[in-house]
Amino acid sequence: MSSNTAAVLEHLKLTPGLSALAPLEAPRQYIETRLPHLDALLGGGLPCTVTELVGARSSGRTALAHALAASMTKAGELVACVDLPDAFDPEHAALAGVRLPQILWVRPQDVRTALRVTEHVVAAGGFRLVLLDLDQHRGGSPAVWLRLARTATRNGTAVVALGAQRTAGAFASLSLEISRQRVSFSHQGGPCPLFDGLDGRVRLCKSRQAPLNDVGACLVVPAVA
Amino acid sequence: MAGMARIGCLWVPQLPLAALHRVDPAIQGRPVAIVEGAEGLTRRRTEGLTRRRTEGLTRRRTEGTTGRRAEHLTGRSVVRALSVEAEEVGVRLRMTVAQARAVCDELLVRVIDGETMQGAIATLADVAQTVSARVEVAEVAGDWVVFFDCAGSAMLCASEGELASIVGARAEQQGLPAWVGVADSKLAARVAARESGGVGVILPRETAARFAPLPIELLDPDPTLAATLTSWGLRRIGDLMALPAGAVAHRLGPSGSQLLRRARGEDDTPLRARATPHTFTETVQLEYAIERLEPLVFVMRRLIDCLARRLALHGLACASLELRLHLDGGGRVVRHLAVAAPTAESKTLLTVVRAYLECEPPGQAVQGVGIAGEAVRIRPAQLDFFQPSGPAPAVLAATIARIAALCGPDRVGAPAQATSHRPDAVAMGPFKGEVVPRDPSGAGRCRETGPGYGSSSTPASSIHAPVALRAFRPPAVLSIFKNAGKLDYVRGPGFGGRVVHVAGPWKLRGEWWGDDPFAREYYDVELSDGGVYRIYHDLRRRCWRADGVYD
Numbered sequence: 208m209s210s211n212t213a214a215v216l217e218h219l220k221l222t223p224g225l226s227a228l229a230p231l232e233a234p235r236q237y238i239e240t241r242l243p244h245l246d247a248l249l250g251g252g253l254p255c256t257v258t259e260l261v262g263a264r265s266s267g268r269t270a271l272a273h274a275l276a277a278s279m280t281k282a283g284e285l286v287a288c289v290d291l292p293d294a295f296d297p298e299h300a301a302l303a304g305v306r307l308p309q310i311l312w313v314r315p316q317d318v319r320t321a322l323r324v325t326e327h328v329v330a331a332g333g334f335r336l337v338l339l340d341l342d343q344h345r346g347g348s349p350a351v352w353l354r355l356a357r358t359a360t361r362n363g364t365a366v367v368a369l370g371a372q373r374t375a376g377a378f379a380s381l382s383l384e385i386s387r388q389r390v391s392f393s394h395q396g397g398p399c400p401l402f403d404g405l406d407g408r409v410r411l412c413k414s415r416q417a418p419l420n421d422v423g424a425c426l427v428v429p430a431v432a
Numbered sequence: 433m434a435g436m437a438r439i440g441c442l443w444v445p446q447l448p449l450a451a452l453h454r455v456d457p458a459i460q461g462r463p464v465a466i467v468e469g470a471e472g473l474t475r476r477r478t479e480g481l482t483r484r485r486t487e488g489l490t491r492r493r494t495e496g497t498t499g500r501r502a503e504h505l506t507g508r509s510v511v512r513a514l515s516v517e518a519e520e521v522g523v524r525l526r527m528t529v530a531q532a533r534a535v536c537d538e539l540l541v542r543v544i545d546g547e548t549m550q551g552a553i554a555t556l557a558d559v560a561q562t563v564s565a566r567v568e569v570a571e572v573a574g575d576w577v578v579f580f581d582c583a584g585s586a587m588l589c590a591s592e593g594e595l596a597s598i599v600g601a602r603a604e605q606q607g608l609p610a611w612v613g614v615a616d617s618k619l620a621a622r623v624a625a626r627e628s629g630g631v632g633v634i635l636p637r638e639t640a641a642r643f644a645p646l647p648i649e650l651l652d653p654d655p656t657l658a659a660t661l662t663s664w665g666l667r668r669i670g671d672l673m674a675l676p677a678g679a680v681a682h683r684l685g686p687s688g689s690q691l692l693r694r695a696r697g698e699d700d701t702p703l704r705a706r707a708t709p710h711t712f713t714e715t716v717q718l719e720y721a722i723e724r725l726e727p728l729v730f731v732m733r734r735l736i737d738c739l740a741r742r743l744a745l746h747g748l749a750c751a752s753l754e755l756r757l758h759l760d761g762g763g764r765v766v767r768h769l770a771v772a773a774p775t776a777e778s779k780t781l782l783t784v785v786r787a788y789l790e791c792e793p794p795g796q797a798v799q800g801v802g803i804a805g806e807a808v809r810i811r812p813a814q815l816d817f818f819q820p821s822g823p824a825p826a827v828l829a830a831t832i833a834r835i836a837a838l839c840g841p842d843r844v845g846a847p848a849q850a851t852s853h854r855p856d857a858v859a860m861g862p863f864k865g866e867v868v869p870r871d872p873s874g875a876g877r878c879r880e881t882g883p884g885y886g887s888s889s890t891p892a893s894s895i896h897a898p899v900a901l902r903a904f905r906p907p908a909v910l911s912i913f914k915n916a917g918k919l920d921y922v923r924g925p926g927f928g929g930r931v932v933h934v935a936g937p938w939k940l941r942g943e944w945w946g947d948d949p950f951a952r953e954y955y956d957v958e959l960s961d962g963g964v965y966r967i968y969h970d971l972r973r974r975c976w977r978a979d980g981v982y983d
Contacts, residue, residue: 264961266983270898270900274895284820285822285823293903294905294980295847295903296901296902297847299899299900300847307848308846309866313835313844314843316843323838324835324838327835331827332824332827333821333823333824333827333865342902390958400936402935402964405899424894426895426897427896427897428898429896429898429899430898430982
């Protein structure tokens, strides 16, 4: 190999983008959310496996889930919402930018059915994001979560489990905890007080692809008109 | 041959037997006699108690059948068609069932119902329609035949014989061993098919010569005329054509002249083209009523295979299914099953049907099964290198069917516009899984929509996501405590606390033009339990409700 060729190869290796190109056969490792600060926090995006989104009531976890769905649907992807508590509100989702025709909305009656439905959706392929809203419920055997994680990795799907507490345990490769910082009301005492929104903080509790830090990212959840 | 009418004919010998064999291949190789399903003979005879075999303590009948043979026949019903095996053991046409059973103890006697026959005939027409736009289904002298226009077939095949071979092969693929004839007229084409033993072509101006050695019965003369001709010693068509036309007309009248014209192969009746079907139906009446799911799905598989093959002939796909179950007690279940994405794959369609049957099994044994598929043309879609492709339509249809079986069909779909002005109204529509082009401007980023909030005081490294509402369905009943006319304490199922902040009220009235108007005052309240709730005071019912929590 001549010295010129070696120099060119070294130059190509250092070219941004080229070195990051993965082989075509390699499964997709993560999905870019197109929310830059979240992507930065996650170390690139949502992993193609199980992610937990944990937060208390009015912490902003559902708003973040809607933001993810909006981003995905705007990119032309299909999103499934397995809504165990039957809490999905299409009006607010649409206001958040979610394209509703691209949402498969399933309302199972129990946790077991919810997990089976999620397995079916992930196994079908073609859905880039599956929101599994479990709210206060817990359940699912380790075998189910393991199967779900493997199928999601194989089909390039990000499964996001929303809940008040962690449910997937060791089978979640990423865990985000959302805590509420502030609730904003304006014009209190005046003739027309208003609810302005929430402030929260997104903290990475567990990750296999990004370093953990205690700072996290701010979550700004404005009220919609 | 340009400008000259050329007609093709499809004829299936022993059509009732072929029709039954098509939907029930299990009868192949067995002595079978087909009798007509007589109207009104709906008496079900319970017999063959020895057939009832029990399985342990459950006493379930083997093969999921009731052991009750559902027969729409009596001992006087007449055999209309026979399998070769039945003929070999001595059963003959026009025997009564009692006579036939006396000859062969193992004889399988089946009733052919009109719908199964119609399914087979429609399949023949579908086959003909693959090579011709003009197809007619006709019943001639008790035989069902399909005529099709062969004019211009040189554009398709090298010869009419090749065209007929192709049509015959396609009919064979559909489970119907059809004989095909091509000639100048419908009559000649039918005779050519019946005398061919496979494929028969009568070239133009050769009809009379080809007809001459054939028996006069092929012209279907009325019985009186046939008896007269027999008494004159006329057996062949050529004998009749040798007679002077004037003398035949003088002695036999108009019917004689008509018969002479038919002997020359002249048939002026035009081809009455049928409309292209939009619904394809397959039906079978079962010998034994089925109780269990697996045998029922086994029967459904055969029907769906037939349906899928017919759809494939037209290049169509099935957009929805209608399942018809005839129950043993005389009841009937008709259920419309939606298919998420049009497909012609029998496996997917079977999954849809199976998911429904698992979800809502028929309460009684099933005596007959019918399935109708609404056909649509699949729109070709150009995939894009830079757009997500979404799930395959067949996979999506099967997945939706499985989910519908798990959760119920009304609990899966896509969010849709509700026909209501109530803020808590929601609706679901069918999920089509159509991927729309990505938004070139938005690039998927979520933008804040709240006026003025978070614009100046929020840190730069923040994630913006408009607030969402987690709905309570149905709205939660609240207990409200007031202090000095202001909201002080709110208690609901699973939540409650002292009111920290409150915004509102926003008055909302609507649907006053209908039977159930509403008038509400909405508040956003932050409670001491940490939640921010949307609650309302129902002014008409004088009660408080919470319809969601902001999250």
